[in-house]
Amino acid sequence: MPKPILFAIDDDVSVLEAVVGDLRRKYGEHYRILRAASGQAALDTMIQLKDRKESVALLLSDQRMPGMTGVEMLQRAIGIYPDAKRILLTAYADTEAAIRAINSAKIHYYLNKPWDPPEEKLYPVLDDLLENWNEGYQPPYRGVQVIGTRWGALDHGVRDFLSRNRVQYRWISPEVGDEAEVLLEQHHLDGARLPAVIFGDGTVMVRPSQMELAEKLGMRTRATEEFYDLIVIGAGPAGLASAVYGASEGLRTLILESDAPGGQAGSSSKIENYLGFPGGISGEELGKRAFLQAARLGAEIVTQRAECLRCEGQYRVIKLGDGREVSSSAVVIATGVSWVRLPVKGADRLLGAGVYYGAALAEAMSCKDEDVYVVGGANSAGQAAMYFAKYARSVRMILRGDGLAKSMSRYLIDQIEATDTIQVETNAEIIEMMGDTHLEQVRIQTATGEEIRPASSVFIFIGAAPKTAWLPDDVERDDRGFVLAGPDVRDRKAFTREPYLLETSVPGIFVAGDVRHGSVKRVASAVGEGSIAIQFVHQYLAGF
Structure with missing residues (x-):
């Protein structure tokens, strides 16, 4: 966040340097000190600062300057920074003019030269004025801003993605007040093409995809390697548990998640029956903690969608949403479930709009x-x-x-x-x-x-549908699409042994959490399955 500005103006270089030096010694930690050698130069600089949405707390100007007096400059500055504190620096001969300017230029104070020692004659005055200015000061918002309507499906999608990934943002609706109109005009945006996302660095994205947002926000969207020991697909409770145990036990682990950490549980406002949290915990917070834990232990986490999965000998190859491929020795499918659609008139048409x-x-x-x-x-x-x-x-x-x-x-x-x-x-x-x-x-x-x-x-919230349409046919599923594993696997021709408890019909591909046939739809059981799956991954890898 840029510091508020203290602005000194004087055509006498030696006086200007002395003023700037005194200001910097006392206030340099909390304010940025700027200077100008004429009234017009100061006004031009203030216009630029205003365009950049920077804050000016105080103007300290000499009275006698060629081309424009200090009083005239401070009068004109009111139209640019009306809330800035205005101080006129005068010689004794100009005291009368300074007193008259208190009304005409709305000057808050005047100081006579010389002002030494500043500890007695300068700082006490500025301290009072700056304290008063700070009481009404609200720092300009420098984070992510979303301009969009409440009822647009794309608008909802952007806000939901940011919320679930714990990205702080301001939502500005064109339907409320005129702030959205001002921002649209300022950034030359078409109000008919929303949502628009404005970032702190001034860049703008119109109708961005999740992947575009992820890249702009600094999320990792590309794997750093082509091969891993273990790839976990899905960063819900089961997937994050697999990643934590896989990485902590020395496996080079990659997690693929197209949306946000926490999975479906991440949208739960409060989980009160999860062991170890007597006061309850939000699904979002639980997902964040597990995400950070997996990353700390060495798991690589990438925002990408798995498009398809195939086997090439002992390798399991996954094609990603960006067209790239990564491979591994073992895979844990932990894609969880999505909510079943309500098959009634109007529901699909109004999706994201109520x-x-x-x-x-x-x-x-x-x-x-x-x-x-x-x-x-x-x-x-x-x-x-x-x-x-x-x-x-x-x-x-x-x-x-x-x-x-x-x-x-x-x-x-x-x-x-x-x-x-x-x-x-x-x-x-x-x-x-x-x-x-x-x-x-x-x-x-x-x-x-x-x-x-x-x-x-x-x-x-009317039931769970597994996210398994992308899987190859040889990964067996039940009639609802949930993945079969262990004793439920029907076709065992690919095995020279019994499938492990959480192993699918394809050796080396495991399943954990809600996406598994017969799973208990609870966060604790998903975490348990994700952890246990790593035991079977180790047994599978030991058989290479």
């Missing part, structure tokens, strides 16, 4: 004082309902069944029942989403008939 799958925590603040609907009755839905209840006017949980007890942990049920703003509606389902540019109403089938209700946000 209809969301998963918690979509980036939307929470937008739901303030609104009525939110949560579809589903498992733990993820309960955690989301509790989170959105902090912001929304009300949260309605829509369940097709007759209660939460069959699918939700007791601690969550108790919390929901104790939250006045959450209402659970059983034997009900949303059968239509309605709205033009964004969700405005939902049609709900209840035990007593159909109802149309106003709604701006619906968050859907």
